[in-house]
Amino acid sequence: MSSLAVLQTGESVQEIQLAPVSRLDLIKYAGASGDFNPIHTIDEEAAKAGLPGIIAHGMWTMGNLAKLFTEYYEEGFVKDYTIRFRGMVFLNDVVTLKATLIEKQGNDLRFDVRAVNQNEKDVLKGEVVYQLY
Amino acid sequence: MFKDQIGKQSEKVKNVVERGAVKKFAEAIGDLHPIYFDEDTGRLSRYGKNIAPPTFPRVFDYGVIEGLHLPNKGLIHGEQSFHYVRPLYVGEEVYCYSQVKNYFEKKGNFGEMGFLVVENVGVDGEGNTIFTSSSTVVISEAVRKVLTK
Numbered sequence: 001m002s003s004l005a006v007l008q009t010g011e012s013v014q015e016i017q018l019a020p021v022s023r024l025d026l027i028k029y030a031g032a033s034g035d036f037n038p039i040h041t042i043d044e045e046a047a048k049a050g051l052p053g054i055i056a057h058g059m060w061t062m063g064n065l066a067k068l069f070t071e072y073y074e075e076g077f078v079k080d081y082t083i084r085f086r087g088m089v090f091l092n093d094v095v096t097l098k099a100t101l102i103e104k105q106g107n108d109l110r111f112d113v114r115a116v117n118q119n120e121k122d123v124l125k126g127e128v129v130y131q132l133y
Numbered sequence: 134m135f136k137d138q139i140g141k142q143s144e145k146v147k148n149v150v151e152r153g154a155v156k157k158f159a160e161a162i163g164d165l166h167p168i169y170f171d172e173d174t175g176r177l178s179r180y181g182k183n184i185a186p187p188t189f190p191r192v193f194d195y196g197v198i199e200g201l202h203l204p205n206k207g208l209i210h211g212e213q214s215f216h217y218v219r220p221l222y223v224g225e226e227v228y229c230y231s232q233v234k235n236y237f238e239k240k241g242n243f244g245e246m247g248f249l250v251v252e253n254v255g256v257d258g259e260g261n262t263i264f265t266s267s268s269t270v271v272i273s274e275a276v277r278k279v280l281t282k
Contacts, residue, residue, distance in 0.1 A: 018163065025161075025163075028160070028161040029161040029162070031157070031161070032154070032157045032158045032160070032161035032162075032192070033158065033161065033191045033192055034191075034192055035191070037206070039206075049206065049207070058210045058213070059188060059191050059210070059213065060161070060162065062188055062213060063158075063161070063162030063164070063186060063188040063191075064162050064163055064164070066162075066164070066186060066187045066188055067162065067163065067164035067166070067186075070164055070166045070168065070169075070186070071166065073166075073168045073178065073179075073180075073184065073220075074178060074179055077217060077219065077220045078187045078215070078217060078220075079216065079217050080214070080215070080216050080217075081187050081188075081214065081215045081216075082212070082213075082214035082215075083212065083213055083214070084211065084212045085209075085210055085211060085212070085213070126214075133179070
């Protein structure tokens with residue numbers, strides 16, 4: 001396991017590429033989160049909402065993105081996590097999760113975080129402040 | 134149309150960070166790290182127990198804000214933030230409520246869009262804040278028309 005404390009400004013944590021988004025991923029998230037908005041799981045409902053297909057819950061992608069930091073739990077914790085949803089995630093999209101250190105201020109590490117799809121488009125973009133103990 | 138809701142808040146609701154719910158949630162976001170569910174890993178960690186993923190507060194019940202009626206369709210989740218004082222612990226009780234922080238309208242590509250900002254708060258048994266989270270929901274003109282009918 002590596003350490004966040006030794007990361008230099010401009011460096012990134014190991015990025016993660018997710019498996020293509022499946023309907024089961026979204027059904028599982030619906031059940032685990034309690035968000036049963038049908039545009040995330042049922043084709044007809046997505047079509048009624050004017051969408052070309054079901055889309056992932058924004059919070060599913062945001063939840064996934066946070067795992068870039070999970071393994072460092074002994075070093076600190078996610079103090080601030082702010083994101084803007086920039087694009088929709090569809091079935092079979094391949095999402096890559098990235099975090100780059102942009103500033104160190106005392107014990108606070110500020111990261112630019114984003115999730116990009118297979119076309120290199122940001123679907124979610126924001127910041128994490130990781131506070132070291 | 135939501136302007137008069139600003140400042141309204143729900144009654145606190147007691148939630149428990151349930152072990153099974155945390156594991157299911159971690160699995161659903163593909164983050165099945167032992168710190169979230171394995172008791173030995175939790176006990177040997179600096180926390181002495183298991184913790185929950187940062188976006189886990191999505192599952193809590195924040196109570197009902199009286200008079201705030203949101204449609205369950207046609208809303209767009211625009212922004213989301215979490216602020217933590219410390220991680221959430223598996224097994225602990227968290228008292229949760231939400232408050233309408235702001236509402237404003239802006240002209241966009243799809244007409245006049247409404248932006249509703251709701252803050253969710255989780256406090257411990259002594260009243261200390263554990264986390265706050267903020268959601269910005271975008272409500273299109275078309276949806277607002279249906280609501281005012």
